[in-house]
Amino acid sequence: xxxxxxxxxEDTKKLFRRLQETGDPEIRxxxxxLHLPLVEYLARRFKDRGEPLDDLIQVGSVGLLKAxxxxxxxxxxxxxxxxTPTIVGELKRYFRDKGWAVRVPRRLQELSLxxxxxxxxxxxxxxxxxxxSELAQAAEVTEEEVLEALESGQAxxxxxxxxxxxxxxDAPQRVERMGENDAAIExxxxxxxxxxxxxxxxxRERQILYLRFFKGMTQSKIAEEVGISQMHVSxxxxxxxxxxxxxxxxxxxxA
Amino acid sequence: xxxxxxxxxxxxxxxxxxxxxxxHLSLLRTVVGGCAGREDFTLDQVDDLRxxxxxxxxxxxxxxxxxxxxxxxxxxxxxxxxxxxxxTKASQPVIDRESFSWTxxxxxADELDVDALEGRTTVVxxxxxxxxxxxxxxx
Numbered sequence: 001x002x003x004x005x006x007x008x009x010e011d012t013k014k015l016f017r018r019l020q021e022t023g024d025p026e027i028r029x030x031x032x033x034l035h036l037p038l039v040e041y042l043a044r045r046f047k048d049r050g051e052p053l054d055d056l057i058q059v060g061s062v063g064l065l066k067a068x069x070x071x072x073x074x075x076x077x078x079x080x081x082x083x084t085p086t087i088v089g090e091l092k093r094y095f096r097d098k099g100w101a102v103r104v105p106r107r108l109q110e111l112s113l114x115x116x117x118x119x120x121x122x123x124x125x126x127x128x129x130x131x132x133s134e135l136a137q138a139a140e141v142t143e144e145e146v147l148e149a150l151e152s153g154q155a156x157x158x159x160x161x162x163x164x165x166x167x168x169x170d171a172p173q174r175v176e177r178m179g180e181n182d183a184a185i186e187x188x189x190x191x192x193x194x195x196x197x198x199x200x201x202x203x204r205e206r207q208i209l210y211l212r213f214f215k216g217m218t219q220s221k222i223a224e225e226v227g228i229s230q231m232h233v234s235x236x237x238x239x240x241x242x243x244x245x246x247x248x249x250x251x252x253x254x255a
Numbered sequence: 256x257x258x259x260x261x262x263x264x265x266x267x268x269x270x271x272x273x274x275x276x277x278x279h280l281s282l283l284r285t286v287v288g289g290c291a292g293r294e295d296f297t298l299d300q301v302d303d304l305r306x307x308x309x310x311x312x313x314x315x316x317x318x319x320x321x322x323x324x325x326x327x328x329x330x331x332x333x334x335x336x337x338x339x340x341x342x343t344k345a346s347q348p349v350i351d352r353e354s355f356s357w358t359x360x361x362x363x364a365d366e367l368d369v370d371a372l373e374g375r376t377t378v379v380x381x382x383x384x385x386x387x388x389x390x391x392x393x394x
Contacts, residue, residue: 132293146292194355238306
C-alpha cells in the first residue's frame with residue numbers, strides 16, 4: 001500500500017463503495033490490509049489458549065473476509081462494529097472445532113516430530129509411502145502409537161500457512177515453477193467463487209493444491225517436488241481446504 | 256501357515272454415528288485414519304481418506320436434516336470402502352458434480368459415488384489397496 005497516513009472511516013467507506021461497484025479483488029485485498037490490525041487486536045484476546053498468535057490471526061482473517069463480503073454500506077453501521085462479532089465468532093468456532101485436540105502431550109509431540117523424519121527415510125528406502133506397520137517397526141513403537149502420533153501431528157497443526165515448519169528448516173524452498181502455477185490458477189478459476197480465495201494463498205500452497213487435486217500427485221510425490229516433508233504437505237493440504245471452505249461458505253443468511 | 260484367529264476372511268466393517276456438528280468431524284477422521292492405518296494402507300492413502308471423510312461430512316453438514324452423521328468403513332480384499340451418510344433436506348444435491356468438493360473427493364478416492372435417495376444422501380468412496388506392498392513400486 002502506498003498510503004502512509006492513517007486511514008479514516010471515510011476511506012473505508014469509499015473502498016466499500018468501490019468494491020460494491022466493481023467487485024475488484026484488489027479493493028477487497030486493500031480492505032483486508034486496512035483491517036488486519038483489528039484482527040490482530042481481537043486474536044490477541046485468545047492468545048493464552050495455547051495456539052500461536054499467527055494461527056489465530058489467520059483464523060480471524062477468515063472472519064474478516066466474511067465480514068467484508070457481507071457488509072452492507074447502506075445499513076449505516078461502521079464496518080469495524082459490524083466485523084468485530086464475525087471475527088470473534090470465527091475465533092471461538094476455531095477453538096470449539098478443535099475440541100480436546102488442542103493440548104497434545106509432550107510425549108506425542110516428540111513422537112510426531114520423530115515420525116516426520118522416519119516417514120521421509122522410509123519413503124526414500126521403499127520408493128513409496130510407508131504403511132503404519134512399517135513405520136511402527138522403524139520407530140520401534142506400536143501401531144497405536146504411530147496412529148496417535150500422526151493424528152496429533154494433524155490436530156496440532158500449529159504451523160501457519162506459509163511459514164516453513166520448524167521440522168523442515170533445512171529443506172530447500174524451491175517453489176518457483178511459474179508454468180505450473182499459471183496452470184493451477186487457470187484450473188482453479190474454473191470454480192469462480194474460489195478465485196479470490198486462491199489469490200490469497202501463498203505461491204507454495206497454490207502449487208500444492210494444484211498438484212494434489214488437479215494433477216493427482218500423491219502427498220509423498222508433492223513433498224519431494226516442493227522440498228518439504230510429507231507430513232507437512234498433509235498439514236498444509238488440510239489447512240488449505242479448510243481455509244477455502246470457510247471462505248466459500250454460502251451466505252447462511254444470518255442477516 | 257499360521258492363521259490368526261479373528262483375521263478377516265471376507266469383509267468386515269466398523270460403524271459409527273455422531274451428532275451433526277463440526278466439532279464431531281475429528282472423530283470421523285480419527286476412526287477412518289485408524290481403520291485405514293490398521294489395514295496397512297500407506298500413509299498417503301490414510302491421509303487422503305481422512306481428508307475425504309472430512310470433506311464429505313462437511314458437505315453433508317450443510318444439508319443435514321436428521322440428528323446424526325453415519326459412517327461405515329468396510330474393508331474387503333482389494334479396497335477400503337467409506338460411506339458417510341445423513342438424512343438431508345431434499346432441495347438440492349449435497350455435492351454437485353461441477354463443484355470443487357467433487358473435484359477434491361475425486362482426487363482423494365479411487366472411486367466416488369453419491370447416493371441420494373428419499374431424503375438420505377450417502378457419499379461412497381473406495382480406496383484400493385496397493386497391489387503388492389513388498390514390490391518396490393515407485394509412485
